[in-house]
Amino acid sequence: MLIDWFTVGAQVINFLILVWLLKRFLYKPILNAIDAREKRIAKELADADARKAEAQHERDTFQSKNEAFEQQRATLMTQAKDEAKTERLRLLDEARQAADSLSAKRQETLKNDAHHLNQGIARRTQQEVFAIARKALTDLAGASLEERMSGVFICRLRAMDDQTKESLAVALKSTSDPALVRSAFDLSEAQHAAIQNALNETFSAEIHVRFETAPDLLCGIEITTNGQKLAWSIADYLVSLQEGVDELLKEKSQPEEKSAQGANEQGT
Amino acid sequence: MHLSPDQIIFWQHGFFKLNATIAYTWGLMFVLAVGSKLVTRRLSTGHQRSRWQNLLEIIVTGIANQIKEVGLSQPEKYLGFLGTLFLFVAMASLFTIVPGYEPPTGSLSTTAALAICVFVAVPLFGIEKSGLGAYLRAYLKPTVIMLPFNIISEISRTLALAVRLFGNMMSGTMILAILLTITPFIFPIVMSALGLLTGMVQAYIFSILATVYIAAATRVRKPKPEPDASIEA
Numbered sequence: 445m446l447i448d449w450f451t452v453g454a455q456v457i458n459f460l461i462l463v464w465l466l467k468r469f470l471y472k473p474i475l476n477a478i479d480a481r482e483k484r485i486a487k488e489l490a491d492a493d494a495r496k497a498e499a500q501h502e503r504d505t506f507q508s509k510n511e512a513f514e515q516q517r518a519t520l521m522t523q524a525k526d527e528a529k530t531e532r533l534r535l536l537d538e539a540r541q542a543a544d545s546l547s548a549k550r551q552e553t554l555k556n557d558a559h560h561l562n563q564g565i566a567r568r569t570q571q572e573v574f575a576i577a578r579k580a581l582t583d584l585a586g587a588s589l590e591e592r593m594s595g596v597f598i599c600r601l602r603a604m605d606d607q608t609k610e611s612l613a614v615a616l617k618s619t620s621d622p623a624l625v626r627s628a629f630d631l632s633e634a635q636h637a638a639i640q641n642a643l644n645e646t647f648s649a650e651i652h653v654r655f656e657t658a659p660d661l662l663c664g665i666e667i668t669t670n671g672q673k674l675a676w677s678i679a680d681y682l683v684s685l686q687e688g689v690d691e692l693l694k695e696k697s698q699p700e701e702k703s704a705q706g707a708n709e710q711g712t
Numbered sequence: 713m714h715l716s717p718d719q720i721i722f723w724q725h726g727f728f729k730l731n732a733t734i735a736y737t738w739g740l741m742f743v744l745a746v747g748s749k750l751v752t753r754r755l756s757t758g759h760q761r762s763r764w765q766n767l768l769e770i771i772v773t774g775i776a777n778q779i780k781e782v783g784l785s786q787p788e789k790y791l792g793f794l795g796t797l798f799l800f801v802a803m804a805s806l807f808t809i810v811p812g813y814e815p816p817t818g819s820l821s822t823t824a825a826l827a828i829c830v831f832v833a834v835p836l837f838g839i840e841k842s843g844l845g846a847y848l849r850a851y852l853k854p855t856v857i858m859l860p861f862n863i864i865s866e867i868s869r870t871l872a873l874a875v876r877l878f879g880n881m882m883s884g885t886m887i888l889a890i891l892l893t894i895t896p897f898i899f900p901i902v903m904s905a906l907g908l909l910t911g912m913v914q915a916y917i918f919s920i921l922a923t924v925y926i927a928a929a930t931r932v933r934k935p936k937p938e939p940d941a942s943i944e945a
Contacts, residue, residue, distance in 0.1 A: 446820040446878075448718045451733050455816070455825035458737045462800060465745040467792040473752035474772045475788060477765070480757040 562690065573685060594635040597665040597676045598642040613647050615672035622652035623669035630657050715882060717814035718821055733819040740803050783927040790926060793833055797826065798919035805911020818881040820874065827874035830922045838929030873921060880914045
């Protein structure tokens with residue numbers, strides 16, 4: 445007999461026990477371990493995805509921040525450039541103004557100096573000329589000179605233009621006071637008569653004249669009546685001399701100003 | 713010379729006895745259980761794991777995939793029964809390389825016991841899946857006349873299952889024993905290797921047939937659609 449029924453029963457029981465043992469020690473732990481690993485891997489993948497998303501988000505944030513920063517930087521840079529440009533222009537203007545004012549001041553000073561110098565020269569010249577003239581006239585003073593002077597005065601009286609003559613005539617007629625004839629030195633009787641005659645002839649009337657000596661006239665004769673005056677004096681020549689000197693100084697100072705202006709324009 | 717390890721009896725007391733079949737089965741059970749326990753004692757759920765754990769994972773997932781391929785959608789449910797069938801038969805063949813070992817599957821009692829387990833498990837799984845009535849009605853398909861043939865088919869395939877495994881395992885052992893007496897050198901080694909191969913194939917065949925039977929029993933039979941009356945009219 446090939447089949448032993450006790451052995452069959454025993455083997456059935458053995459097999460069922462083996463099924464239980466293997467379920468307990470093999471299948472369940474192995475399947476649990478595989479499940480746990482799968483869960484863990486799924487979790488890790490999910491974590492990785494989450495981290496990736498987070499990293500992406502952070503990258504985006506950083507990028508946008510960076511862009512904003514770049515934009516801000518560019519704006520600030522432009523602003524700073526503009527400000528620097530404005531400041532530069534302002535400083536340049538200031539410098540130009542300062543240079544202009546300095547130049548103007550300098551020109552003013554130069555002008556003043558020239559003016560003072562001019563005045564000084566004029567005064568000095570005048571003084572010197574007067575001194576020379578005074579000296580020369582003092583040295584030369586004598587009858588002949590006085591005679592000649594009164595002669596010249598009479599000549600001018602006669603050669604007077606119509607307008608002056610008219611105004612003097614009106615002045616002489618409008619007053620009752622005698623006309624005052626002042627001279628730097630004492631005139632002789634003959635001279636008094638000659639002047640009186642000349643006046644009478646010129647104005648065709650009897651002119652009352654009072655003679656007076658005035659040393660400040662500096663070698664000359666003048667007639668004054670009611671605010672009108674006719675005079676001949678060395679001082680006239682001296683005035684024309686002074687005008688000539690003034691003219692000369694002005695001509696000399698003008699080229700200097702021009703050259704100073706040219707230098708300023710080149711500097712700016 | 714004996715055909716079955718049942719005949720090697722170590723101890724007997726009336727009906728109870730301890731023969732080589734039972735003893736070697738216990739040995740196999742011990743090796744399987746203790747081996748599994750040792751390996752699964754320190755299971756790793758991380759990426760790094762031991763070689764033995766890898767081996768067991770490959771075996772378990774391989775069996776589960778095989779069950780799934782046959783058509784059972786929830787392999788975890790059947791893994792205990794079908795996986796143990798395969799592992800027991802395969803280990804029984806594998807241990808033939810140990811001198812003096814007699815495979816318990818070379819005993820018709822063992823193979824009959826395994827076939828009886830399958831014979832009982834198939835209707836149990838079927839009833840659990842689709843209910844008693846639906847399962848019993850399956851014997852009447854396609855007609856009532858087929859009922860005896862269906863029953864005969866159930867019994868005969870169980871018998872075939874038992875005898876096939878017994879014949880293969882017994883023949884392997886027998887051929888080896890006979891060859892040892894004729895050509896004691898080299899040739900028995902080749903035959904032993906061939907025996908290992910057929911043993912593995914038998915383990916596969918036995919468990920895959922059991923899977924197919926269970927799959928057939930648990931398959932949801934959809935009722936045929938009733939012919940539409942309006943179309944007929």
